[in-house]
Amino acid sequence: MATKSPVRKRVSSARDARPPAAGAAGRRPSISRDDLIAAALGLVGPNRSISTLSLREIAREAAIAPNSFYRHFRDTDELAIALIDLAGRALRKIIGEARHRASVDRSVIRSSVEAFMEQLGAEEKFLHILLREGNTGSEAFKRAVERELRFFEDELCVDLIRLAKVNNAPIAEPALAAKAITRLVFAMGAAAIDLPREHHAAILEQTVVMLRMIVAGAQRMVAENIQPG
Amino acid sequence: MATKSPVRKRVSSARDARPPAAGAAGRRPSISRDDLIAAALGLVGPNRSISTLSLREIAREAAIAPNSFYRHFRDTDELAIALIDLAGRALRKIIGEARHRASVDRSVIRSSVEAFMEQLGAEEKFLHILLREGNTGSEAFKRAVERELRFFEDELCVDLIRLAKVNNAPIAEPALAAKAITRLVFAMGAAAIDLPREHHAAILEQTVVMLRMIVAGAQRMVAENIQPG
DNA sequence: GCCAATAATATACATCTGTATAGACAAATG
DNA sequence: CATTTGTCTATACAGATGTATATTATTGGC
Numbered sequence A, B: 001m002a003t004k005s006p007v008r009k010r011v012s013s014a015r016d017a018r019p020p021a022a023g024a025a026g027r028r029p030s031i032s033r034d035d036l037i038a039a040a041l042g043l044v045g046p047n048r049s050i051s052t053l054s055l056r057e058i059a060r061e062a063a064i065a066p067n068s069f070y071r072h073f074r075d076t077d078e079l080a081i082a083l084i085d086l087a088g089r090a091l092r093k094i095i096g097e098a099r100h101r102a103s104v105d106r107s108v109i110r111s112s113v114e115a116f117m118e119q120l121g122a123e124e125k126f127l128h129i130l131l132r133e134g135n136t137g138s139e140a141f142k143r144a145v146e147r148e149l150r151f152f153e154d155e156l157c158v159d160l161i162r163l164a165k166v167n168n169a170p171i172a173e174p175a176l177a178a179k180a181i182t183r184l185v186f187a188m189g190a191a192a193i194d195l196p197r198e199h200h201a202a203i204l205e206q207t208v209v210m211l212r213m214i215v216a217g218a219q220r221m222v223a224e225n226i227q228p229g
Numbered sequence C: 001g002c003c004a005a006t007a008a009t010a011t012a013c014a015t016c017t018g019t020a021t022a023g024a025c026a027a028a029t030g
Numbered sequence D: 001c002a003t004t005t006g007t008c009t010a011t012a013c014a015g016a017t018g019t020a021t022a023t024t025a026t027t028g029g030c
Helices: A033-043 A055-062 A066-071 A076-104 A108-122 A124-133 A139-166 A174-193 A197-223 B033-043 B055-062 B066-071 B076-100 B108-118 B126-133 B139-167 B174-192 B197-223
Strands: none
Touching: A033 A055, A033 A076, A055 A066, A055 A076, A076 A108, A076 A124, A076 A139, A108 A124, A108 A139, A108 A174, A108 A197, A124 A139, A124 A174, A139 A174, A174 A197, A174 B174, A174 B197, A197 B174, A197 B197, B033 B055, B033 B076, B055 B066, B055 B076, B076 B108, B076 B126, B076 B139, B108 B174, B108 B197, B126 B139, B126 B174, B139 B174, B174 B197
């Protein structure tokens, strides 16, 4: 079924991009930037990274002529960056949810990881993008993903310090612990995303134990005053 | 300078693939599987993943006609998997040697991670391949990389158990600890790979501390009989 | 020296890519 | 109405890619 798409013709429809009367002259765009982004988003999958999408392919998916693409983006790279931005915002929402639960729930670790893994299923495409494009792809991609990860780390670090005070269980090198946790969660998420969903629960349990190891170790290091070197 | 390679013609040379007299009739191969793998290895770089290499490109690099490629591999995918295999084996050998070189002032953890991070700057790009190809590429690629990671984990796991006995410091869930360490080291490696080399040392130190957290935590968990749930 | 076997090559083709150019279409304005 | 203006589409082209087919080159054995 992946052979020839039925070549739907795009006639000027009611749901055009620019609102019916916008003061500007000229033919109204039949499609918006966001529509193109959505089309690209529909093409990325378990085995397609953004960088492998071709301009023509995206145009086909969006049902426009290849050249019309240039009206909205200079490159496919430019579209990709917009897509990463979008994914980054989605990730922030996920993190926010995780933090919210963490503040309500007692077990920060468990609830955070649960939230993350849940969203893995919901915002699947975005997570795909962040997890994949962070390792492959251009420099811009990687920096965008790094930025989001750092954001995650900072928030987590604050949480760890707060919890250490609350529980009266001081923790060594909270920033490092936060970084370790973040990277590990993402790595486990990347591993999980390729597995059938029924395995996600097991991965979640594994991850939780791993994070407990990190926290327990960080606590022990301050208790025994172990030198990190 | 990346425009037109000088099209070196390949005439049957002394260093042919098959040894001079091998009992078989017919023209001797001018190139071996390994030569092709090496050519591909020379093409992967910071921003080139195996999946983006074209057959013709590899053939060009190896100075053979495109069709000669088929004498050695069915696909570029087949070559890629062989390459992943090679990278995994080479890297495991390097790390394994590092483990045995561990001494009193340079712990197993430290020397292993040192060896690992050294590979970031190494001429051979074995590490690059495993870091990148795990998240991109076809299902087969990912499974190949997963397999290599599992090898790492297994070797590390028996080492952890051995060390626990030697140091009389039992460890909880050694398999999980091994998995956490492996994934974390690879994640940190992936983060470091894009940074200028002078930052590698700092990443190394961070990683060592992180791993100590994991080990210390796993030990503490068995000591206090903490339930993982 | 001739033959069979094997490998490497040359040529060709259909397909896909990004993009240049030119013209058709649809809106707002006069 | 015609004009202007911005967006669309059609066509075309050069380059790259995977691969099918046919040809040439080099070896060992008789």
